[in-house]
Amino acid sequence: MTATLRFEDKIAVLDLGEDENRFSPDWLDSVDQLLDQALSEGAHALVTTATGKFYSNGLDLDWLGANGDKAKWYVQQVQSLFARMLTFPMPTVAAINGHAFGAGAMLGIAHDYRVMRDDRGYYCFPEVDINIPFTEGMAALIQAKLSPASAIVAMTTGRRYGGSDAFAAGLVDFTASVDALTAKAIEMVAPIGPKNAGTLGAIKSTMFASVVTALNTDG
Numbered sequence: 001m002t003a004t005l006r007f008e009d010k011i012a013v014l015d016l017g018e019d020e021n022r023f024s025p026d027w028l029d030s031v032d033q034l035l036d037q038a039l040s041e042g043a044h045a046l047v048t049t050a051t052g053k054f055y056s057n058g059l060d061l062d063w064l065g066a067n068g069d070k071a072k073w074y075v076q077q078v079q080s081l082f083a084r085m086l087t088f089p090m091p092t093v094a095a096i097n098g099h100a101f102g103a104g105a106m107l108g109i110a111h112d113y114r115v116m117r118d119d120r121g122y123y124c125f126p127e128v129d130i131n132i133p134f135t136e137g138m139a140a141l142i143q144a145k146l147s148p149a150s151a152i153v154a155m156t157t158g159r160r161y162g163g164s165d166a167f168a169a170g171l172v173d174f175t176a177s178v179d180a181l182t183a184k185a186i187e188m189v190a191p192i193g194p195k196n197a198g199t200l201g202a203i204k205s206t207m208f209a210s211v212v213t214a215l216n217t218d219g
């Protein structure tokens with residue numbers, strides 16, 4: 001479950017871990033710290049991916065079940081990560097190496113771009129089938145990135161999208177073989193080059209101001 005950060009030239013590659021990469025409080029802390037590190041070490045862009053067959057299976061429902069009294073705090077922690085990724089002051093791309101469900105799918109959507117493995121793994125918002133309605137912030141996040149027609153299907157049917165289906169629906173920008181996935185993600189953002197972090201962060205914060213407000217006040 002350990003998240004790690006490495007650099008490929010000036011591109012920070014954040015690996016979310018090697019199991020289901022559920023959003024436990026410890027995992028959220030470690031990802032937050034690695035994002036700090038990407039910034040402090042001067043990355044020009046950020047790629048997130050994971051090892052194995054999961055990008056992320058989403059909320060840590062076992063932890064939540066055992067800590068129901070902390071549910072509000074927990075959802076705020078999760079939504080803070082979404083808001084941070086949505087406005088992260090460098091180009092971001094999620095290299096979706098496998099299953100991305102629920103909050104894992106939302107984390108992917110919060111990036112600027114997405115590339116998904118073409119042969120295995122599902123991109124899925126299962127909330128309608130597991131009886132966990134989206135918060136206003138979560139709904140705003142997904143709807144900010146998908147067309148209305150794609151959002152209706154993705155958010156209200158629980159459809160599991162393989163790579164080619166996710167591309168057709170506009171959930172991802174590219175597909176690639178698993179071996180080429182990280183390289184494709186780097187190829188997407190490396191040519192953009194370094195941008196002024198204050199300026200890019202301000203642009204994204206303005207573009208997504210209403211989503212960030214919903215993510216910060218909701219939960």
Ligand SMILES: C/C=C/C(=O)SCCNC(=O)CCNC(=O)[C@H](O)C(C)(C)COP(=O)(O)OP(=O)(O)OC[C@H]1O[C@@H](n2cnc3c(N)ncnc32)[C@H](O)[C@@H]1OP(=O)(O)O
Nearest residue numbers: 057058059099101102103104119120121122126132162163
């Ligand atoms: C607001 C709330 C937010 C939240 O976050 S709530 C929490 C949300 N999270 C969840 O609900 C977790 C959901 N996750 C799961 O149910 C499971 O963790 C998975 C289904 C993701 C994985 O389960 P596994 O038993 O490990 O299945 P497999 O071996 O990875 O694959 C299942 C079958 O699906 C096929 N398959 C996988 N990818 C594709 C693809 N892209 N195109 C076609 N088929 C695919 C495989 O081959 C296999 O099939 P074959 O069983 O016949 O071998």
